Amino acid sequence: MQLLTTRLLLREFKEEDWHFTHLYEANEEVMRYQTSQVRSSKESLEYIKSCIAEAREEPRSLYDLAIVLQSTQMLIGRVGMKVDHDAEEAVLWYILNQTYWNKGYTTEAAAALMKFGFEELYLHRIWADCDPRNVASYRVMEKLGMRREAHFRENIFIKGEWCDSYVYALLDHEWQQRPNS
Ligand SMILES: CC(C)(COP(=O)(O)OP(=O)(O)OC[C@H]1O[C@@H](n2cnc3c(N)ncnc32)[C@H](O)[C@@H]1OP(=O)(O)O)[C@@H](O)C(=O)NCCC(=O)NCCS
DSSP: OEEEOSSEEEEOOOGGGHHHHHHHHTOHHHHTTSSSOOOOHHHHHHHHHHHHHHHTOSSOOEEEEEEEETTTOOEEEEEEEEEETTTTEEEEEEEEOGGGTTSSHHHHHHHHHHHHHHHTSOOSEEEEEEOTTOHHHHHHHHHTTOEEEEEEEEEEEETTEEEEEEEEEEEHHHHHTOTTO
16 A cells, blocks of 8 residues: 655555664654653564554555655654544544654644545544644644544553643544635
8 A cells, every 4th residue: 555645655564674763763753652662673674564464454444555755755653543443433643753843744644644544444533642742743733633532641552651641533533624624
């Protein structure tokens, strides 16, 4: 599967992509609010292999796609969604190479995956969460039109400390009625 946006191509991973995903998966600042630790080369490769294997499952529930710049063909990050078919909902996530932050790429990529989720998979709800200190992450959620539904206090233990979480979500009818649709 692949999705095209104005500036980006979202495509399935290939094993050799780990060289580029590792550029950000091994970066302390990029991984600061991730539940996983910075990855070794081996772990970056294993992650890509697991994405490829899960993408082949039937029915498919994992859509973890490479974000590629159309202009240079550079792989700059990934955007993903795990679908719960019984609940008709999916959780969304994203991560980008720091060199490309604050150019609107993640919002552009995530909007395309949400469109796919609502319009091709007929999901009822797409949600995402992040640490409240991760302003860039919840700004993306807000730019996608998601609503903040919860602020959980110290509900997750990450990297030696109890952390809060914001939960954001968007429903199918809210997606259809968004201002720029
Ligand atoms: C979260 C992340 C994917 C955002 O990617 P991005 O491509 O830079 O996102 P966008 O450019 O689409 O939007 C970022 C928004 O956050 C804003 N922002 C970034 N840092 C900010 C800060 N410290 N304070 C306030 N706003 C901030 C930007 O100005 C922009 O908003 P705007 O368009 O209203 O100006 C990227 O920062 C990243 O990879 N972080 C590390 C991984 C991560 O935390 N992933 C999410 C886990 S929940």
